[in-house]
Amino acid sequence: xRTSVFDERFWDNLLVIxxxxxxxxxxxxxLYRMGLGESRLGSQRxxxxxxR
Amino acid sequence: xxxxxxRGALVASGTxxxxxxxxxxxxxxxxxxxxxxxxxxxxxxxxTLVAMKYNMLWDGLFHAFTWLMTVIxxxxxxxxxxxxxxxxxxxxxxxxxxLGWGLFNVIEGLINHHIIExxxxxxxxxxxxxxxxxxxxxxxLVAAGWHLIGAGRRESSSGGSVNWRxxxxxxx
Numbered sequence: 420x421r422t423s424v425f426d427e428r429f430w431d432n433l434l435v436i437x438x439x440x441x442x443x444x445x446x447x448x449x450l451y452r453m454g455l456g457e458s459r460l461g462s463q464r465x466x467x468x469x470x471r
Numbered sequence: 472x473x474x475x476x477x478r479g480a481l482v483a484s485g486t487x488x489x490x491x492x493x494x495x496x497x498x499x500x501x502x503x504x505x506x507x508x509x510x511x512x513x514x515x516x517x518x519t520l521v522a523m524k525y526n527m528l529w530d531g532l533f534h535a536f537t538w539l540m541t542v543i544x545x546x547x548x549x550x551x552x553x554x555x556x557x558x559x560x561x562x563x564x565x566x567x568x569x570l571g572w573g574l575f576n577v578i579e580g581l582i583n584h585h586i587i588e589x590x591x592x593x594x595x596x597x598x599x600x601x602x603x604x605x606x607x608x609x610x611x612l613v614a615a616g617w618h619l620i621g622a623g624r625r626e627s628s629s630g631g632s633v634n635w636r637x638x639x640x641x642x643x
Contacts, residue, residue: 451483
């Protein structure tokens with residue numbers, strides 16, 4: 420453990436491991452934003468009160 | 472207060488959970504059971520006990536971050552759990568899980584296997600074939616997930632019985 424933590428490449432390794440996961444988080448946030456428009460369409464179609 | 476429901480919430484949380492579970496498949500199956508590679512096995516080949524312990528620590532940190540991503544995805548899914556009652560929600564969530572797993576394979580594969588090369592899927596004379604296969608499998612999962620999400624959207628727009636905005640059932 421000491422060898423790993425005090426390795427001169429520790430922060431480099433940490434960045435490499437985290438980078439794909441951070442990108443996945445950003446894509447997830449993007450997908451959240453993309454879904455906002457669909458919800459409004461869906462609510463109008465499926466709510467009988469609004470379709471009358 | 473119930474948060475506003477929309478498909479994006481389900482897709483986003485499902486993608487995070489799918490990516491986390493995909494990371495666990497990689498870590499548990501390829502790192503631990505098959506022992507094909509470790510997180511940094513191209514930088515520090517696990518040929519001595521110290522090198523193995525070094526890689527084990529980085530595998531552990533990888534699993535810790537993967538666990539964190541899964542927990543965040545589950546927390547968001549719990550927050551938007553009313554969305555699971557929406558028509559087409561099952562397909563949407565299944566698609567998001569597949570999308571997340573596939574995205575994990577594609578992004579992790581491109582960065583870690585091809586660009587930075589901290590490890591390969593199955594080091595050896597045919598490592599490129601294994602790395603490309605890993606990407607192809609991920610891309611297939613992305614395509615399948617995207618297709619399922621689209622099917623869920625079509626199902627909801629062709630006569631869903633649940634109000635998108637409130638999540639409450641409408642009609643008979």
